[in-house]
Amino acid sequence: MEKKVAEKKKFLVEVAWETCNQVGGIYTVIRTKVPSMVEKWGDDYLLLGPYFPQTAAAEFEALPVTDDSPVGRAILTMRAMGYQVHYGNWLITGKPKIVLFDIASIYDQVDEIKGKIWDNHKISTLGVEELVNQTIALGELIRIFLTQFATENKSKKDIVVHFHEWMASTCLPDLKKDKVKVSTVFTTHATMLGRYLAGNVPNFYDVLDSFNWHKEAVHYGIEAQASFERAAAQKADVLTTVSDITAKECVAFLGRIPELILPNGLNIQRFAAMHEHQNLHSLYKKRISDFVMGHFFQNQAFDLDQTLYLFTSGRFEYSNKGYDITLDALEILNRKMKESGSKKTVIMFFITKQPYHSIDPEVLHSRAVLDEIRENCQAIQKEVGDKLFEAAASSNDLQLPDLNQFVDEYWRLRLRRTVQTWKTNARPKVVTHLLKQEDDIIRNLHRTQLLNNADDKVKVVYHPDFIVSTNPLFGLDYGQFVRGCHLGVFPSYYEPWGYTPLECMARGVPTVTSDLSGFGDYMMQIMRDYEQWGVSVVNRKTQNYQEAAEQLANMLFKFTQQTQRDRITQRNRVESIADTFDWSNLRGYYDTAHELAVLKKRK
Structure with a gap:
């Protein structure tokens, strides 16, 4: 009888530039996935990344290093070699073990490392930007660590190393060349060339097969980045990406078909009571309404009960993120609402990051004066309330007394003067900050004349900074702001995955996406009736720009x-399917990639 061989245990290492270092969307991927990974892997899970003192101070807790484990011995060996290696917990849910490498401790060797990269892999790194030099230095530290770790492991466990993006993967070709005993997975979350070309080449997806990757990389000045990305994709045991859309880019630019698609998820926070997310929506909507009153009511008052808050957000990629088509759709929506005699007002927030000098002092001042008006009203309310109670208790008739007689002349005059100084004939500002220079959003708003005119049914607030809880205009963090809105609008042209619409779903907020975003494409694959669940998908694959803008405008007009009953029902439905995207359900895709990498390595 054949003896069954016991399966060897595995150890998973995940490597990312954004481990304990928030730059963009990959930070969200790694951070939100950690609890699910720790649940599966326990102590056989480790994260690697760069050490930056400022971010580490907030998110990293150092732990003592001992020589009783392969990881500890590898760290101690590197420290003996003169490299600064930090070991501890990442202070997020799950508290995973993490190793951070101080790039400065090897930076004087960068030119020598670059020479070896050219000799071994013919990747040109002459005259590259500082960021590329940093990734090369990090890559060498990771190579040394993984080589030492694999040696210390003595084949006791199958080591799987999962690299995210080219910035963490500059050492992957050397690991392959040196035959280091690790199985490798490489995930591209967005190809370098795809991001550049999509924003500059009309009908990018139609001509995807016609590009010469090297020629285009040289043209856009990203030869080193694209070469590292391609080399990592070619040398990894398993290549993965985040959507079917990006898989096509992998074939065109990286020269390899991905073995697996790894859709992104979130930690979906469930509420014990169904109505709780509705209560939070009302609470945070009230905070947004406070801003809207301060921003608009000094010139234009409208019914807040008939006002809808829409928003879009993300990095400033005017065409890729669909800001262009959103603005043009808003112009059409404004016209449709006027023609139909709609009683609704739409406030559209653009939340992105652009260079600015400061928050516009006039916007801050308006908000501050509104707060003073509120304080005056609260003082009058208390005074009237106390006197009304006394009058009612002592009155012999049942008539309501004249409330004006209960207000002191001081408060009456103070309130009148405050309101008078607040009111203005000036049109409400479109931009909340003083931008360093005019950009495409501003130019589009001037072209379409969506400038917060009194008769506009669609008003625009352009906030060129990400929203955090210390923001004096809203006093909300981003997640709270999302909950307070009615609809998220993300009709992206280039979006390998798309966390923004997923973040809406996780908070029970309906969303608009596009079939060129990984998220939108995935929704269309897994749900036929996705519209019933609060997800609208703009067709950007087969429609031209104007047709897609018209379709988006019609979606918004329908919304x-x-x-109000319809919207509450829709929010409940969105919230009820959010579990589909919880990491506990999506981790299985990663598990498959890691199993496949080990199997391929054994062959």
Whole structure:
């Protein structure tokens, strides 16, 4: 009888530039996935990344290093070699073990490392930007660590190393060349060339097969980045990406078909009571309404109960993120609402990051004066309330007394003067900050004349900074702001995955996406009736720009016609399917990639 061989245990290492270092979307991927990974792997899980003192101070807790484990011995060996290696917990849910490498401790060797990269892999790194030099230095430290770790492991466990993006993967070709005993997975979350070309080449997806990757990389000045990305994709045991859309880019630019698609998820926070997310929506909507009153009511008052808050957000990629088509759709929506005699008002927030000098002092001042008006009203309210109670208790008739007689002349005059100084004939500002220079959003708003005119049914607030809880205009963090809105609008042209619409779903907020975003494409694959669940998908694959803008405008117009009951029902439905994207359900894709990498390595 054949003896069954016991399966060897595995050890998983995940490597990312954004480990304990928030730059963009990959930070969200790694951070939100950690609890699910720790649940599966326990102590056989480790994260690697760069050490930056400022971010580490907030998110990293050092632990003592001992020589009783392969990881500890590898760290101690590197420290003996003169490299600064930090070991501890990442202070997020799950508290995973993490190793951070101080790039400065090897930076004087960068030119020598670059020479070896050219000799071994013919990747040109002459005259590259500082960031590329940093990734090369990090890559060498990771190579040394993994080589030492694999040696210390003595084949006791199958080591799987999962690299995210080219910035963490400059050492992957050397690991392959040196035959280091690790199985490798490489995930590209967005190809370098795809991001550049999509924003500059019309009908990018139609001509995807026609590009010469090296020629285009040289043209855009990203030869080193694209070469590292391609080399990592070619040398990894398993290549993965985040959507079917990006898989096509992998074939065109990286020269390899991905073995697996790894859709992104979130930690979906479930509420014990169904109505709780509705209560939070009302609470945070009230905070947004406070801003809207301060920003608009000094010139234009409208019914807040008939006002809808829409938003879009993300990095400033005007065409890729769909800001262009959103603005043009808003112009059409404004016209449709006027023609239909709609009683609704739409406030559209653009939340992105652009260079600015400061928050506009006039915007801050308006908000501050509104706060003073509120304080005056609260003082009058208390005074009237106390005196009304006394009058009612002592009165012999049942008539309501004249409330004006209960207000002191001081408060009456103070309130009148405060309101008078606040009111203005000036049109409400479109931009909340003083931008360093005019950009495409501003130019589009001037072209379409969506400038917060009194008769506009669609008003625009352009906030060129990400929203954090210390923001004096809203006093909300981003997640709270999302909950307070009615609809998220993300009709992206280039979006390998798309966390922004997923973040809406996780908070029970309906969303608009596109079939050129990985998220939108995935929704269309897994749900036929996705529209019933609060997800609208703009067709950007087969429609031209103007047709897609018209379709988006019609979606938004239809949304404005919903009743409050309709919107509550829709939010409940969105919230109820959010579990689909919880990491506990999506981790299985990663598990498959890691199993496949080990199997391929054994062959």
